[in-house]
Amino acid sequence: MNFCLSYVSDIIDVCDSLDSKAVHLDASYETHKRYGEKSHKYDRNKNTTWYLIYDTDINNNVYINKIINNHLTIS
Numbered sequence: 906m907n908f909c910l911s912y913v914s915d916i917i918d919v920c921d922s923l924d925s926k927a928v929h930l931d932a933s934y935e936t937h938k939r940y941g942e943k944s945h946k947y948d949r950n951k952n953t954t955w956y957l958i959y960d961t962d963i964n965n966n967v968y969i970n971k972i973i974n975n976h977l978t979i980s
Contacts, residue, residue, distance in 0.1 A: 923959065924965060929945075953974055955973070
């Protein structure tokens with residue numbers, strides 16, 4: 906349970922830091938573009954990458970619309 910809470914806390918920390926980024930990258934994958942204009946890639950470990958899909962307003966406020974992952978299974 907502690908690991909799960911720590912894992913989620915780390916993702917929230919990344920989300921909270923998005924508004925301080927100087928550059929916001931445009932979403933490049935079609936599946937991401939359905940949920941927002943911008944995308945941030947968070948490599949949690951070598952098997953799992955999280956994608957934070959969001960929009961920004963004129964004041965650089967971040968509105969997260971979707972958080973998805975691309976979990977890779979090691980064979």
